[in-house]
Amino acid sequence: QPSKQSDNQSSLFERIGGLPVLTLVVSETIDTSASDPKLKRSFDGVKLATLKQSVVDQLCVLTGGNCVYEGETMKNSHRDLKVTSAEFELFVETFRTSLNKHVGVKEKNELLKILAPMKRDIVTD
Numbered sequence: 260q261p262s263k264q265s266d267n268q269s270s271l272f273e274r275i276g277g278l279p280v281l282t283l284v285v286s287e288t289i290d291t292s293a294s295d296p297k298l299k300r301s302f303d304g305v306k307l308a309t310l311k312q313s314v315v316d317q318l319c320v321l322t323g324g325n326c327v328y329e330g331e332t333m334k335n336s337h338r339d340l341k342v343t344s345a346e347f348e349l350f351v352e353t354f355r356t357s358l359n360k361h362v363g364v365k366e367k368n369e370l371l372k373i374l375a376p377m378k379r380d381i382v383t384d
């Protein structure tokens with residue numbers, strides 16, 4: 260069967276559009292969050308370029324792409340930030356807004372389904 264980038268056999272990573280689209284969505288989400296009055300406190304003093312790369316690597320792995328994630332666990336990397344439930348939901352909402360612009364509905368929902376259970380490791384309240 261000829262390979263088709265967007266058929267159902269393809270990994271979520273491929274159907275999203277690979278690294279270019281993943282990078283765009285992560286970049287938008289982090290830039291928007293880092294300048295959102297309700298979220299920015301967590302990002303103060305954080306190197307956004309490094310963070311973006313780390314999140315892209317992680318989501319690439321989780322969606323079936325051929326990447327290596329060398330960062331910390333979600334528990335360790337967010338512990339000191341004391342992220343609240345409200346902050347987490349707002350961050351995911353920002354993600355959703357970016358996904359709406361750049362990926363299909365099916366792919367958006369699949370990615371959000373991967374993010375949702377990470378809440379318990381990220382949120383402290």
Ligand code: HEM
Pocket residue numbers: 292298301302305310313314317329330331332336337340342346347348350374375377378381
């Ligand atoms: C499902 C949602 C989230 C995912 C997938 C995610 C993913 C990540 C990843 C992969 C890292 C890098 C860890 C490392 O390099 O060792 C990280 C760090 C970080 N995250 Fe998240 N995160 C999420 C939610 C949040 C939320 C809600 C906030 C704050 C509002 C946040 C703020 C940060 C900050 C500031 C860092 C950098 C910490 C540091 O460098 O000390 N994240 N996140």
